[in-house]
Amino acid sequence: MADENKVNTGHHIEDKELIKNARKPVGKLGHQILDRMNRSHESMAQWGVTHFEVMGDSKILDIGCGGGRNIQRFAELISENGRVVGIDYSEVSVEKSTELNRKYIDKGIVNVLQGSVSDMPFYDETFDIVTGFETIYFWPDFINDLKEVNRVLKKDGLVFFCNEAVYREGEMDKYADLVELLDMKIYSEDVLRESLEKTGFKDFKAYLDDENDWICITARKI
Numbered sequence: 001m002a003d004e005n006k007v008n009t010g011h012h013i014e015d016k017e018l019i020k021n022a023r024k025p026v027g028k029l030g031h032q033i034l035d036r037m038n039r040s041h042e043s044m045a046q047w048g049v050t051h052f053e054v055m056g057d058s059k060i061l062d063i064g065c066g067g068g069r070n071i072q073r074f075a076e077l078i079s080e081n082g083r084v085v086g087i088d089y090s091e092v093s094v095e096k097s098t099e100l101n102r103k104y105i106d107k108g109i110v111n112v113l114q115g116s117v118s119d120m121p122f123y124d125e126t127f128d129i130v131t132g133f134e135t136i137y138f139w140p141d142f143i144n145d146l147k148e149v150n151r152v153l154k155k156d157g158l159v160f161f162c163n164e165a166v167y168r169e170g171e172m173d174k175y176a177d178l179v180e181l182l183d184m185k186i187y188s189e190d191v192l193r194e195s196l197e198k199t200g201f202k203d204f205k206a207y208l209d210d211e212n213d214w215i216c217i218t219a220r221k222i
C-alpha cells in the first residue's frame with residue numbers, strides 16, 4: 001500500500017511535508033529544502049549557465065532565488081560595476097540567500113528582496129539578464145508574469161529559465177503526484193516559445209539534456 005506521507009517526485013520517493021516547501025519554503029523544513037536545493041540543483045545550474053554570457057558589468061535579476069546559490073555564482077563573475085539582485089516571495093528564501101551572499105551584499109554588488117514575480121519593485125529596463133531556476137512552475141499567472149519580466153529587462157536583454165522537470169508527451173504520469181502536491185505547471189517547449197513570443201520576446205532557443213532530463217531556454221526582449 002502506498003505511504004500517504006510520501007510522494008513520488010518522478011525521480012525519487014520523498015517526504016511530502018518536506019517537498020511541499022519547494023513551492024514556498026517556510027520554517028525548519030523550508031531551511032532544510034533550501035540547503036538541499038543549493039546542492040541538488042548545482043549540476044543543472046552549471047550546465048544551464050553555459051548557454052549565456054555574463055559580463056563584468058551585467059545587471060542580473062534572479063527570480064525565485066531560493067537558497068541563493070545562483071546569486072553567489074553570478075556575484076563571482078561580475079565586477080564592482082555589475083549587480084545581482086535576488087527576489088523571492090518566501091521569507092526563508094530571502095533569509096538564506098542573504099546569509100549565503102553576505103560578503104557580496106556588504107561589498108555592494110548584491111541585493112536580496114522579498115517579493116513576487118507578479119509585481120516587482122524595479123524600474124522599467126533595469127536588467128541585462130533575468131534568470132529563473134526551477135521556479136516558473138509556481139508562477140501564478142505565467143503570461144502576466146512574463147510581461148513583468150519583460151518590463152524590467154533592457155532592450156535586447158536576456159531571459160533564461162532552467163528546469164529539471166521536462167514536459168514530454170506521453171511521459172507525464174511520472175510527475176502526476178508532484179504536480180498535484182505542489183500545484184505546479186510543467187510547460188512544454190512549444191508553450192514556452194509561444195508564451196515568450198506573445199509577451200515581447202524574440203530569438204527563443206531551447207536546450208535539452210536528455211541524459212539528465214534538464215531543459216533550459218533563452219530569449220531576448222524585442
Ligand SMILES: C[S@@+](CC[C@H](N)C(=O)[O-])C[C@H]1O[C@@H](n2cnc3c(N)ncnc32)[C@H](O)[C@@H]1O
Binds near residue numbers: 063065067089118135
Ligand atoms: C524549487 S525552488 C528553486 C530555488 C532556486 N532557484 C534553486 O534553483 O535552487 C522555487 C523558488 O521559487 C520561489 N517562488 C515561487 N513562486 C514565486 C513567485 N510567484 N514569486 C517569487 N518567488 C517565487 C519559491 O519561494 C522558491 O524559493
